[in-house]
Each structure stands twice: as C-alpha cells, then as structure tokens.
Amino acid sequence: MKHKKLNQNFFARPTLQVARELLGKFLVRKIGQRQIAAMITETEAYRGPNDLASHASHGPAWPAGRRTPRTEVMFGPPGHAYIYLIYGMYHCLNIATEKEGYPAAVLIRGASLFPKTYNLTPTLNGPGKLCRFLKIDKMLNGDNLTISPRLWLEDRGNKIRPNQIKRTKRIGVDYAGPYKDKLWRFMIK
C-alpha cells in the first residue's frame, strides 16, 4: 500500500470536508529513531470567526474573529499544527484548514495504533490521551505538518465509506450557543 504524505492542498479545503476525509488517514510521529503511526478515527471541525465553540470566535460583534497569540495558527496557512494546553494538563492537536486569514482547524480526537500488538496497545480515544501518548505538546505548535520531520499525515490507501462514518454534535462545547448543536464531529463507527 502506498504511503502518500498529505500536502497543503488537502488542508486548504472546506473544514468539514477535511475533518471527514481525515478519518482513516494516518498520523505519524517521529521521536528520535522511533516512529509511531496511528489511524485517525475521530475528528471535530472548528470553522470560522462565527463558530462560538472555536477559540478564534468572538461573536458577531467581532466579524474578523479573535486573533490572539494563541489562535494565530488557526488564522495562518493550512496544514500547520495548532496545539494548546487545556485544563492545565492536557494538550490538544488541531490542523489548520482553509485559506490563510480564515480561522479554522480540525481537532484530532481519536486514533488507533498500528500494528496492534495483543492487547497491550493503548486506545487513543480522546485528544488529551492521544497527545500524551504521541508526545505532542507546544514544542510542535505552529509546525508545518506537510514538511515537518517530527509529525505528519499520510494516506495509506485505505478507504472509509460514507456508511462507516458517524456524525454527531461536538464534545464539551455547551457554551457555544447555537453552534453547540452543529454536527461537526466525525467518527469511524
């Protein structure tokens, strides 16, 4: 099976489409000589300056969005890593999408490790656990994942059919008003 690295064109598209198509793709992390590959099984889209669930939103009164040092990567070019610390102890990995200047990203919420060795293989179900296992932290914030030697994404040729995908509301965004019920979470059934 081919291992094709995802390029900037992949991420420079509508965020919901990128979130859906990232399912089944492989997240690859290189630490020293060691390389870990995990198949993405769950994602969420955070899209645009009006998405009240997004760090980059500031409500209708700030049409351009909340552009701060933290959210800068979301406004930047597609394919770059937006990594932030949550609750003082967990990191979350996102990948910036759409065109530069438009704040959007896909949160990687879950993945399966390959190869699975017996039942010792931990389940990376949850963005915090995923980052902890793959040693993803703010050192990698802002990295261009289409050229980074430390973290990138691959298409390994496996296809996820639409009827294998479940679509739900996003997790933990009850504060987001009308945006809390958007079906912007995608997972492999």
Add this chain to the structure above:
DNA sequence: CGCGGGATTGACT
C-alpha cells in the same frame, strides 16, 4: 496584575 474559565480525563459516590 488579578481573576475566571477551559475543544479533558480519571477517580470516586
């Protein structure tokens, strides 16, 4: 400069 809160997780009742 102080304060409130979080795109989570795991332990516990």
Add this chain to the structure above:
DNA sequence: GTCAATCCCGCGT
C-alpha cells in the same frame, strides 16, 4: 452521575 487537578490565556482593572 459528580468533582477536582492544574496552568495558560484573554480580558478587565
């Protein structure tokens, strides 16, 4: 189901 750990960020003063 409830709750706390733990610290950075954004904003108001």
